[in-house]
Amino acid sequence: MRMSGKQRGRPRSDQAHQAILESARDLLTSGGYERMTMDAIAARAGVGKQTVYRWWPSKAAVVAEAVLAGYLVAEGGAPGDTGDVEADLRAWVRAIFGQLDDPANTALIRGLAAAAADRESDALRLYRRLTGPAREHLVARLAAGVREGQLRPDADLEAAADAVVGTLLYRALAHSPEAVRPEEADGLCDLLFLGLRRPAGTKT
Amino acid sequence: MRMSGKQRGRPRSDQAHQAILESARDLLTSGGYERMTMDAIAARAGVGKQTVYRWWPSKAAVVAEAVLAGYLVAEGGAPGDTGDVEADLRAWVRAIFGQLDDPANTALIRGLAAAAADRESDALRLYRRLTGPAREHLVARLAAGVREGQLRPDADLEAAADAVVGTLLYRALAHSPEAVRPEEADGLCDLLFLGLRRPAGTKT
DNA sequence: ATATTTCGAGACGATTCGTTTTGTAAATGG
DNA sequence: CCATTTACAAAACGAATCGTCTCGAAATAT
Numbered sequence: 001m002r003m004s005g006k007q008r009g010r011p012r013s014d015q016a017h018q019a020i021l022e023s024a025r026d027l028l029t030s031g032g033y034e035r036m037t038m039d040a041i042a043a044r045a046g047v048g049k050q051t052v053y054r055w056w057p058s059k060a061a062v063v064a065e066a067v068l069a070g071y072l073v074a075e076g077g078a079p080g081d082t083g084d085v086e087a088d089l090r091a092w093v094r095a096i097f098g099q100l101d102d103p104a105n106t107a108l109i110r111g112l113a114a115a116a117a118d119r120e121s122d123a124l125r126l127y128r129r130l131t132g133p134a135r136e137h138l139v140a141r142l143a144a145g146v147r148e149g150q151l152r153p154d155a156d157l158e159a160a161a162d163a164v165v166g167t168l169l170y171r172a173l174a175h176s177p178e179a180v181r182p183e184e185a186d187g188l189c190d191l192l193f194l195g196l197r198r199p200a201g202t203k204t
Numbered sequence: 205m206r207m208s209g210k211q212r213g214r215p216r217s218d219q220a221h222q223a224i225l226e227s228a229r230d231l232l233t234s235g236g237y238e239r240m241t242m243d244a245i246a247a248r249a250g251v252g253k254q255t256v257y258r259w260w261p262s263k264a265a266v267v268a269e270a271v272l273a274g275y276l277v278a279e280g281g282a283p284g285d286t287g288d289v290e291a292d293l294r295a296w297v298r299a300i301f302g303q304l305d306d307p308a309n310t311a312l313i314r315g316l317a318a319a320a321a322d323r324e325s326d327a328l329r330l331y332r333r334l335t336g337p338a339r340e341h342l343v344a345r346l347a348a349g350v351r352e353g354q355l356r357p358d359a360d361l362e363a364a365a366d367a368v369v370g371t372l373l374y375r376a377l378a379h380s381p382e383a384v385r386p387e388e389a390d391g392l393c394d395l396l397f398l399g400l401r402r403p404a405g406t407k408t
Numbered sequence: 409a410t411a412t413t414t415c416g417a418g419a420c421g422a423t424t425c426g427t428t429t430t431g432t433a434a435a436t437g438g
Numbered sequence: 439c440c441a442t443t444t445a446c447a448a449a450a451c452g453a454a455t456c457g458t459c460t461c462g463a464a465a466t467a468t
Contacts (some may be wrong), residue, residue, distance in 0.1 A: 113320075118238060120238055155398075163370065190360060194356075196399075
């Protein structure tokens with residue numbers, strides 16, 4: 001057994017580590033997954049290819065970590081809790097949809113989709129890590145709304161979260177970046193809250 | 205000028221054409237996009253690679269047409285119209301979700317996603333062709349429901365259609381095939397129709 | 409000082425895409 | 439019947455890229 005304590009030998013360069021991820025993100029947002037090569041990632045990071053493969057097993061793995069480390073759907077954290085579920089989530093969903101107006105963000109999401117397609121065995125895990133935080137935040141805030149008596153207690157919160165995340169993913173993958181429609185977020189929220197809202201005059 | 209009439213030379217083999225698409229589908233459902241090669245497609249189809257590239261410009265194009273020709277989300281056609289929007293669409297959505305229980309179908313959808321990732325310039329068109337028919341059917345049936353007075357006239361039908369298609373895509377890409385949950389379709393429909401239904405006592 | 413580990417740089421083999429070549433088969437025009 | 443034209447199957451080929459491997463230098467512990 002190796003005693004705990006400092007390892008011998010040259011220590012790992014965290015600077016190189018970060019430079020690789022950043023390089024991958026840059027190439028992804030500028031040229032997309034297809035036009036990006038491992039040689040280019042290493043070169044732009046000022047790093048040997050060996051250093052990349054020492055820490056990641058494949059191109060898809062590098063891209064996946066670069067995307068997940070640099071862009072989380074739930075970036076900015078959980079939705080606020082002002083006591084008004086509807087207002088809180090409306091603002092939150094709107095903010096996330098707004099992030100998709102930046103082509104760099106949709107490029108990252110498409111990059112993750114490409115990485116998932118490239119490594120089918122990791123696809124499920126990648127999509128989960130991409131959408132998991134947002135899903136959990138949504139469900140948590142909705143559940144709080146139910147406890148506060150603002151939402152109907154029999155609502156299927158998981159279905160609502162899937163609808164939001166699914167619409168987001170669909171929009172990021174299948175909609176042209178030019179067709180920016182911020183009101184899409186409102187349309188979705190309108191629709192969902194019509195069904196989620198607790199009918200007036202229900203026992204609290 | 206060439207007079208109209210029969211083309212000279214050996215005519216194109218429709219049999220080869222079909223064999224190529226079928227071969228691509230088979231390889232896609234068995235091994236996925238990553239493990240499928242153009243040589244394998246041609247060999248399994250009993251066709252020269254030249255014949256493949258004569259009619260399709262790239263691997264992604266072959267896969268895309270194979271998927272879109274062999275699997276449409278709206279396969280089976282439009283939802284029925286019994287006069288009850290909710291029942292019609294519930295059955296229709298359920299049937300489509302049911303198709304995702306077949307791993308072959310999710311493999312085809314993932315194949316299209318891979319093809320889109322491989323040819324980013326064609327990605328938008330591919331996703332539109334994949335989801336377009338289902339979207340149109342949904343919106344059409346919902347609009348009929350509005351005309352029939354069953355759904356609220358101010359509902360955002362596009363948002364509802366996006367929610368359904370988005371959830372479908374999300375499920376196909378990010379959910380493990382084992383976790384079959386047919387009730388997901390019902391949960392989604394419950395949620396949406398709560399919001400879409402015309403409140404009782406509204407002027408017709 | 410020596411051993412150990414990572415570093416940047418780059419050569420290397422294997423795989424796969426997409427092109428090109430070669431000889432053959434199937435159709436039309438004269 | 440023969441020339442022309444187009445598609446066919448098979449396979450060789452070049453270019454690109456992935457992932458591995460080698461090399462000498464740098465950094466750290468003993």
